[in-house]
Amino acid sequence: xxxxxxxxPLYARHIDAGARMAEFAGYDMPLVYxxxxxxxxxxxxxxxxxxxxxxxxxxxxxxxxLELAQRLFTNDVAATPIGGVRYGLLCLEDGGVVDDVTLYRxxxxxxxxxxxxxxxxxxxxxxxxxxxxxxxxxxIIDESEQTALLALQGPTALxxxxxxxxxxxxxxxxxxxxxxxxxxxxxxxxxxxxxxxxGYEIYARAEHALRLWDALREVGGDALQPAGLGxxxxxxTEMAYxxxxxxLERGLNPVEAGLERFLAFGRGFIGEDALQRAHASGPAQRLxxxxxxxxxxxxxxxxxxxxxxxxxxxxGTYGPxxxxxxxxxxxxxxxxxVGTRLEVGVRGRKVPCEVTQTPFFSRxx
Amino acid sequence: xxxxxxxxxxxxxxxxxxxxHISDDCRYGRTDEWIRLDGTVARVGLSDYAxxxxxxxxxxxxxSVGTQVEAGEPFGxxxxxxAVSDLFAPVSGEIVEVHENLEEHPEWVNEDPYGxxxxxxxxxxxxxxxxxxxxxxxxxxxxxxxxxx
Numbered sequence: 001x002x003x004x005x006x007x008x009p010l011y012a013r014h015i016d017a018g019a020r021m022a023e024f025a026g027y028d029m030p031l032v033y034x035x036x037x038x039x040x041x042x043x044x045x046x047x048x049x050x051x052x053x054x055x056x057x058x059x060x061x062x063x064x065x066l067e068l069a070q071r072l073f074t075n076d077v078a079a080t081p082i083g084g085v086r087y088g089l090l091c092l093e094d095g096g097v098v099d100d101v102t103l104y105r106x107x108x109x110x111x112x113x114x115x116x117x118x119x120x121x122x123x124x125x126x127x128x129x130x131x132x133x134x135x136x137x138x139x140i141i142d143e144s145e146q147t148a149l150l151a152l153q154g155p156t157a158l159x160x161x162x163x164x165x166x167x168x169x170x171x172x173x174x175x176x177x178x179x180x181x182x183x184x185x186x187x188x189x190x191x192x193x194x195x196x197x198x199g200y201e202i203y204a205r206a207e208h209a210l211r212l213w214d215a216l217r218e219v220g221g222d223a224l225q226p227a228g229l230g231x232x233x234x235x236x237t238e239m240a241y242x243x244x245x246x247x248l249e250r251g252l253n254p255v256e257a258g259l260e261r262f263l264a265f266g267r268g269f270i271g272e273d274a275l276q277r278a279h280a281s282g283p284a285q286r287l288x289x290x291x292x293x294x295x296x297x298x299x300x301x302x303x304x305x306x307x308x309x310x311x312x313x314x315x316g317t318y319g320p321x322x323x324x325x326x327x328x329x330x331x332x333x334x335x336x337x338v339g340t341r342l343e344v345g346v347r348g349r350k351v352p353c354e355v356t357q358t359p360f361f362s363r364x365x
Numbered sequence: 366x367x368x369x370x371x372x373x374x375x376x377x378x379x380x381x382x383x384x385x386h387i388s389d390d391c392r393y394g395r396t397d398e399w400i401r402l403d404g405t406v407a408r409v410g411l412s413d414y415a416x417x418x419x420x421x422x423x424x425x426x427x428x429s430v431g432t433q434v435e436a437g438e439p440f441g442x443x444x445x446x447x448a449v450s451d452l453f454a455p456v457s458g459e460i461v462e463v464h465e466n467l468e469e470h471p472e473w474v475n476e477d478p479y480g481x482x483x484x485x486x487x488x489x490x491x492x493x494x495x496x497x498x499x500x501x502x503x504x505x506x507x508x509x510x511x512x513x514x
């Protein structure tokens with residue numbers, strides 16, 4: 001990877017806003033504008049605006065688009081209504097995870113996947129390989145470059161969007177999407193997110209991204225905080241949402257990751273047999289939530305210890321809403337029960353920790 | 366390195382270097398600690414550049430008073446949301462004070478790095494050693510050099 005990082009259409013806005021930029025999945029992305037903690041808290045208390053245009057969009061369109069989607073996707077495509085969104089995995093025959101994605105059902109012959117930026121090329125190659133093997137007829141269209149994606153997240157997100165919708169806006173329910181218009185621009189409003197808060201993920205044409213961003217900033221004023229990937233990570237970690245490359249990868253499967261509820265057994269997706277066996281026999285390792293004692297952060301790669309090393313932290317941070325260090329990690333299944341007391345090796349020292357229920361954060365309403 | 370710019374943007378010069386406060390009454394180590402002598406005790410903290418790079422400091426692990434430190438050796442740790450970082454002694458000496466308020470308020474290092482974000486006080490073995498550290502001008506150039514990489 002010698003290529004210079006790519007930029008989203010909103011790059012200039014991030015620089016203008018004084019963002020600290022960092023390379024993520026080959027893109028030069030805003031990591032933090034002022035403070036990760038402040039941005040995180042704004043999303044929990046009012047609203048945050050994220051540029052996640054690095055994410056990829058791949059459309060399947062044609063007579064057998066749904067059949068191909070169902071071969072690729074672990075969740076139930078047929079049970080997804082038109083206008084519905086589902087989370088699921090793309091798996092290999094052995095159950096290993098190619099990517100974790102959301103599926104948007106647009107019609108009877110059309111879906112699109114929102115995929116991780118780092119996996120756009122490998123997902124496309126995998127989809128084409130599966131298409132070649134199955135002979136299922138549809139076009140596989142990579143729309144990632146032409147598509148901007150903003151995430152408007154937080155308790156006031158819907159109101160802010162409504163203020164730009166000029167009265168006639170459809171409000172999709174959770175896990176639904178609708179074509180709409182914001183500030184006079186055509187958008188796809190998806191009532192989904194990666195923060196644990198209500199809100200929208202807003203798909204727009206790349207050439208409209210700046211106008212959309214500006215309009216949202218204007219209507220939101222001080223009550224809408226631009227938020228970077230730093231806050232996106234602390235928010236998703238508090239919700240124990242997996243991040244590909246950390247909790248998910250080709251050498252891990254969704255049963256180990258505790259994602260069985262996104263496996264529609266019986267639908268004939270690739271990896272189903274292997275995952276059914278893993279489900280029946282019980283996995284050797286499991287992904288768990290951990291609460292380390294004290295204030296040191298148990299970070300990705302740190303060992304989880306009982307007598308010996310029994311696992312590895314995959315994500316660890318300080319949770320600004322739970323106000324303590326939190327971590328996710330894989331460990332030997334016999335230690336995975338909630339309440340199990342273990343240790344994490346933190347830079348040569350052993351820090352006590354306990355297996356806990358996830359999500360770490362839940363809204364008390 | 367040239368960026369693979371979106372065709373909408375041609376302006377490479379958008380990459381403006383952030384400006385950092387560099388306190389004139391301090392000397393600086395190459396690991397971004399400042400040191401300021403007051404009588405026989407030198408207070409040590411993290412520069413504005415360092416706190417900005419780390420962002421969101423959530424924990425400062427402090428040494429004990431009476432610890433002997435060697436120049437260039439670690440004396441403590443700062444944890445931010447995104448990274449953990451060692452703190453290095455700019456000069457050799459004995460730690461004669463530690464800023465215990467940081468246990469409750471680690472964010473002071475971000476908010477006021479040269480003031481109430483101070484971390485330790487050292488009684489230097491050799492007061493002249495401080496003069497061998499980077500001057501504010503040198504340190505400014507050193508930051509610029511690194512941010513252009």
